[in-house]
Amino acid sequence: MNDTGDTGLSNEAALKEAANKHILMHASPYGALGSDSAKRILVEGKGCMVTDIDGNEFIDALAGLWLVNVGHGRAEIGAAMARQAGKLAYASSTQATTIPAIQLATRLSEITPGDLTTAFFCSGGSEAVESAIKIARQYHYFNGAPKRTKIIGRRGSYHGGTFGAMSVSGTRPQSEPFHGPFMPGVLHASPPYCYRCDFRQTYPSCDLLCADQIGQMIEYENPQTVAAVIAEPVSASNGIVVPPDDYWPRLRGICDQHGVLLITDEVINGFGRTGKMFACDHWGLVGDIMTMAKGLSSGYAPVGGVMCRPHVMAAFEGDNKLSHLLTYGGHAVACAITHRSAMCAGSACWPESSWSATGKRARKFPATPSNT
Amino acid sequence: MVGDRETREKISGDAIEYLNAGLLKRGLLTRATHIVFLSPPLCITRAEIERIVAILDDSIGDMERTFGLG
Numbered sequence: 001m002n003d004t005g006d007t008g009l010s011n012e013a014a015l016k017e018a019a020n021k022h023i024l025m026h027a028s029p030y031g032a033l034g035s036d037s038a039k040r041i042l043v044e045g046k047g048c049m050v051t052d053i054d055g056n057e058f059i060d061a062l063a064g065l066w067l068v069n070v071g072h073g074r075a076e077i078g079a080a081m082a083r084q085a086g087k088l089a090y091a092s093s094t095q096a097t098t099i100p101a102i103q104l105a106t107r108l109s110e111i112t113p114g115d116l117t118t119a120f121f122c123s124g125g126s127e128a129v130e131s132a133i134k135i136a137r138q139y140h141y142f143n144g145a146p147k148r149t150k151i152i153g154r155r156g157s158y159h160g161g162t163f164g165a166m167s168v169s170g171t172r173p174q175s176e177p178f179h180g181p182f183m184p185g186v187l188h189a190s191p192p193y194c195y196r197c198d199f200r201q202t203y204p205s206c207d208l209l210c211a212d213q214i215g216q217m218i219e220y221e222n223p224q225t226v227a228a229v230i231a232e233p234v235s236a237s238n239g240i241v242v243p244p245d246d247y248w249p250r251l252r253g254i255c256d257q258h259g260v261l262l263i264t265d266e267v268i269n270g271f272g273r274t275g276k277m278f279a280c281d282h283w284g285l286v287g288d289i290m291t292m293a294k295g296l297s298s299g300y301a302p303v304g305g306v307m308c309r310p311h312v313m314a315a316f317e318g319d320n321k322l323s324h325l326l327t328y329g330g331h332a333v334a335c336a337i338t339h340r341s342a343m344c345a346g347s348a349c350w351p352e353s354s355w356s357a358t359g360k361r362a363r364k365f366p367a368t369p370s371n372t
Numbered sequence: 373m374v375g376d377r378e379t380r381e382k383i384s385g386d387a388i389e390y391l392n393a394g395l396l397k398r399g400l401l402t403r404a405t406h407i408v409f410l411s412p413p414l415c416i417t418r419a420e421i422e423r424i425v426a427i428l429d430d431s432i433g434d435m436e437r438t439f440g441l442g
Contacts, residue, residue, distance in 0.1 A: 038396055048413045048420050050401065061402040061424055063413045071415040196380065239407045272414050 012053050015041060045072025066236065066268045067294035077300045077337050084336035093121075093329040100335035107339055108307060111277055114286030116307040120322075121330040125267035125293035126160030128304035129230070132263045132289045133164050134324045135306060136228040139261065142315040148227045150185040152217060152260075155198070156238035157191065159230060159265055168230050171237065187221065189214045191235055192243035208250050215254040223258040228289070230263040233279035248283040261288040261312070267304070271295030288312055301334035373406050373432075375441055382406035387439040394431035400424060408432075 009015045019041060020034040033039045041053040050060045050072060063069060070077075084100060091098050105119040120135065122128050133151055140148035153159065155170035166175055167183035170191070176182070190198035190210045199209045218226050233248065235241040255262040264287030269279035273295060276282055280290070289312060293304030316322055328334070373383045383406045391404050403409050408428065412420070436442035 038392065048416045056399075058396075058399050058401045059412070059420060059424055059427075061400050061410050061412045063411050066409075066411045069414045071413040236409075236411075240409075268411075273411060 015053065047071040047073065064299050065294070066273070067297075068299045069271050069273065069295040070298040074298075074300070077298075081300070081333050081337045084333045087332075089333050090331060093327060094325050097330055098332040098335065100332050100339055101330040104335045104339040108292075108305065112290060112292075112307050113278055113280045113284075115309050116286065116290055117310055118308045118313050120306040120308070121335065122293075122304045122306070122326050123302045123328045123331075123334075124160075124304045125265075125291065126162040126165045126304075127326060128267060128291035128293050128306050129159045129165035129168065129263075129265065130162050131306045131324060131326070132230070132265075132291050133168065133228070135289060135308065135312065135322070136261045136263060138320075138323060139312050139315040140227050142320040145224060145259075147225050148259075150187060150221060150226045152187045152189055152214060152226065152229045154191045154231050154235070155188050156193065156241075157230075157232055157235050157265075158237035159232075160267075187217055189217055191238055191241055192247045193235070193238060193241045194244070203244050204246075208244065208247055211247055211250040211254065214251060215258070218254070218258045218260055223260065226258065226260050228261040228263050229255055230265060232265045232267075232269055233282070233285060234269050234274055236268040245283065248280075248285045252285060255288075263287055263289045263291065265291045267291055267293045271298075297334065297338040300337045301331070302328075303331065303334040303338050373408070383441065387435055387441065390438060391431055391435045394434050395427060398427040398431055400427045400431075 009018055016033065020031055023033070024030055025032050025039060028036070028039065033041070040056075042050050043053050044051045045060065045068075048059055048061075048071060049057055051057050060068065060072065088098060101121060105121075108119050109117045120131055122131055136151070137149055140146065151168050153168040153170050157170040159165045159169045163179075164183050166179060167186045169175075170188050172180075172182070172188075190213055192208075192210045194203050197203075197206065197210070199206060201209055214229060229251070231251075234243075252262060254260075264280055264285065266278050266280065270292045271277065271294070273279070274282065278290075280286065286309070288309050290307040291304070292307065296305060297303045374380045375383045375387075388404060388406070391408075395402060395404065395408075410424065412424065433442075
């Protein structure tokens with residue numbers, strides 16, 4: 001019997017009927033649960049396995065939506081959540097911070113690439129991207145370049161479902177009929193997708209035209225109008241597109257040359273997903289601003305973050321306050337469990353030391369919760 | 373996945389619907405377009421990886437035979 005609380009929904013059939021009526025599933029038609037056999041009510045998970053309300057077991061080959069990196073059913077993370085909820089669940093994101101938030105931010109400053117030092121917390125990847133865009137624009141405003149507002153994304157990339165994140169995503173053909181016009185001042189360049197090169201070139205004789213195109217866009221638009229380039233180090237939605245090794249050094253240089261901030265989107269890539277803690281680590285890449293979510297909490301709490309380098313933070317000193325707030329940013333319970341998840345992801349067995357130079361996993365990460 | 377390696381035309385439509393249904397029927401939760409996305413929990417065991425590969429092999433092979441692909 002499932003825990004049905006005080007709703008009176010005492011059996012599977014009643015739960016299914018209620019779900020179908022009262023829940024609009026994401027990216028689905030209304031009533032999908034009743035009409036689409038691919039939709040289901042999940043009730044339990046352990047490691048890589050999940051079980052639905054009818055008792056069917058599945059391998060969760062997508063880790064939910066690219067995020068349950070440490071696996072399902074880790075009761076020790078839930079216990080950390082319960083301890084913090086019983087102590088202090090929430091503090092105003094503008095008036096206070098909490099010990100779990102401080103611990104998490106400090107931990108992130110240690111494990112993120114380069115000198116990414118300061119965290120802005122939010123509730124997920126889309127909010128992280130929205131926040132990164134707003135931080136980038138304000139950075140330029142406070143540095144005396146208020147016309148630097150344009151954002152350059154890449155075709156095929158996905159950065160989130162909220163308006164700004166959707167606008168910088170390179171998935172416009174799917175969303176434009178419903179949500180256009182998008183946020184103005186957004187441009188899209190070609191991705192480093194060699195199998196389907198927009199320029200019909202072959203690497204390396206192409207000499208990275210796709211990276212240079214971004215430089216040309218910046219110059220054409222006038223660098224003094226461009227705030228940032230946003231890109232995933234490895235583009236997930238476009239087909240796990242791993243760029244040539246010299247792509248990121250080239251693009252990093254182009255951004256530096258024009259005073260354009262580079263936002264590295266590690267929402268999907270981060271926390272071990274590509275075999276290193278962050279995909280940026282494959283190329284020694286350090287974005288000026290880095291977004292994260294998903295594996296940050298492994299799905300145990302809706303949480304995201306934006307890491308910023310010191311020169312970005314310097315723009316916000318003195319009277320230059322950040323014009324941006326989110327109610328759930330730095331939520332104490334989320335930070336408490338996320339800190340534990342990030343610690344887990346960053347523990348001695350995971351992931352750097354768990355993969356040898358040949359790509360073979362050298363040390364096994366515990367497949368099931370330690371306390372079960 | 374492409375239907376023609378020369379033109380690199382992406383597999384789409386009924387074949388992809390059939391593939392998604394086949395993956396689910398065999399016990400694999402994921403999402404397939406012309407790309408089959410695989411990002412399991414990182415605590416995955418070797419046996420689970422082998423099971424995923426076997427399900428993919430069965431499901432993609434089934435799709436290829438049914439739709440005259442490959």
